[in-house]
Amino acid sequence: MNAVDESGQDPFPPQGVDLDRPSVARVYDYFLGGHTNWAIDREFGDRIQAALPLARPAAKANRQFLTRVVRHLMRRGVRQFIDLGAGIPTMGHIHSIAEKFEPSSAKVVYVDNEPVAVAHSQILLEEQGDPHRHIAINADLRAPQRLWRQVTDTGLIDFSKPVAVLMIAVLHIRQANEQGSDIGDQIVAHYRELLPRGSYLAISHATDEGVPAEITDTLAQLKSMYDTSSSPVIWRSHTQIADLFGDFPLIDPGLTWTSCWHPEEADSSGQPIPFSHPSESIIYA
Numbered sequence: 001m002n003a004v005d006e007s008g009q010d011p012f013p014p015q016g017v018d019l020d021r022p023s024v025a026r027v028y029d030y031f032l033g034g035h036t037n038w039a040i041d042r043e044f045g046d047r048i049q050a051a052l053p054l055a056r057p058a059a060k061a062n063r064q065f066l067t068r069v070v071r072h073l074m075r076r077g078v079r080q081f082i083d084l085g086a087g088i089p090t091m092g093h094i095h096s097i098a099e100k101f102e103p104s105s106a107k108v109v110y111v112d113n114e115p116v117a118v119a120h121s122q123i124l125l126e127e128q129g130d131p132h133r134h135i136a137i138n139a140d141l142r143a144p145q146r147l148w149r150q151v152t153d154t155g156l157i158d159f160s161k162p163v164a165v166l167m168i169a170v171l172h173i174r175q176a177n178e179q180g181s182d183i184g185d186q187i188v189a190h191y192r193e194l195l196p197r198g199s200y201l202a203i204s205h206a207t208d209e210g211v212p213a214e215i216t217d218t219l220a221q222l223k224s225m226y227d228t229s230s231s232p233v234i235w236r237s238h239t240q241i242a243d244l245f246g247d248f249p250l251i252d253p254g255l256t257w258t259s260c261w262h263p264e265e266a267d268s269s270g271q272p273i274p275f276s277h278p279s280e281s282i283i284y285a
Contacts, residue, residue: 023086024173024231025117029088031059036088036120046081048225052218054280061273061281062204063092065258067169068201068265069285070097072251073164075265076199079106080163082151084191085170086110088117093124094166097133100267105156110136111147141167142175142183142189161197165191169283171244172206174232182234188244197198203244204258208235211279218283241284258285 022044026037030045037045048055070081081094084267098106110121121136135154139147151157167188192201208219219235226233236244242255253260257278266272275281 010055018038021228022277023085023114024226024233025112025114025118028169031056032063034114038254039222044225048222051221051225052215054215054275054282055222057273057275058120058206058280058282061258061275062169062283062285064266065204065261065283065285066094066166067097067267068090068262069166069168070094070164070263071101071267072262073200073202074101074106076200078164079104080157080160080161081108081166082157082163083110084139084147085167085169085173086121086136087114087170088120095125099269104130104133107133108135109151109154110134110155111139111141111151112136113138113140114133121198141170142177142187143226144187144194148194159196161196161219162200163196164200164202165195166202167191168202168204169206170233171203172233174234176232182236185240185244189246192246192248201245201248202285203241204283205236205241205244206233206283207237207241211282212277215280217284238284255284257281261285 010116010182019038022041026041027048028047029035030037030042062253083094094110095106095108098108101252104264110178112118112121115138118138125131125136135156135158137150137154139150141147152159157163171184171188174182175187177183188201188203195201208216211219223235227232258281259273259278263272273281
């Protein structure tokens with residue numbers, strides 16, 4: 001399903017899509033060259049790109065990290081993936097990455113709380129997935145216990161075996177409680193407790209620490225821009241992001257810039273992003 005029809009105009013959006021404010025997920029899809037976005041998202045994305053030309057390359061580098069982490073974990077024997085905050089389906093889905101690595105082996109549950117993301121994921125999976133191994137559900141990652149029950153109810157995941165929970169570029173979207181306070185660290189701690197032995201947790205998260213000095217002020221400006229959208233953001237430091245893993249041992253090379261995490265796992269379709277320095281990716285992984 002394409003958000004732009006043959007006339008070049010946006011068609012009427014699916015039910016539940018908020019077009020009063022841009023969506024982080026739809027802007028991300030726009031940066032990646034996807035089509036599940038509307039004029040309000042593209043206008044907002046263009047403003048971000050004008051302020052920070054590295055925004056689009058950073059988004060693509062983050063997507064390439066997803067490819068590499070799926071391939072690496074499959075090499076370690078993982079065949080079950082739960083993608084929290086999966087967002088809009090665009091190029092490089094988990095199940096398509098897994099199929100290239102080892103056909104008909106991986107089970108994937110995509111989870112998102114935005115109706116359009118779930119609806120488009122379901123359409124995509126009907127066309128390109130396997131309903132016995134791939135499914136998309138609507139759930140709120142801020143309610144780990146309830147979400148876990150919803151995943152269990154799909155019957156897709158065997159929790160007696162290792163699972164990979166992926167939280168890719170989702171935790172810098174502020175996960176607020178009813179009082180408006182960010183509870184991202186508490187949420188992740190709960191998911192760590194739910195994971196069966198031998199499982200993995202993958203996180204990528206934007207930061208304003210360690211980035212080139214000339215873009216520090218720009219990131220503050222971008223935060224203000226995102227805070228007026230439907231998805232306010234929070235930048236964490238390297239230490240704060242590392243703390244999200246609790247006592248989980250980190251796979252070498254540990255927490256690093258997206259482009260530096262196991263570059264050997266890139267597939268043939270992933271063109272390296274020409275950063276002058278890896279810190280221009282703005283995202284730790």
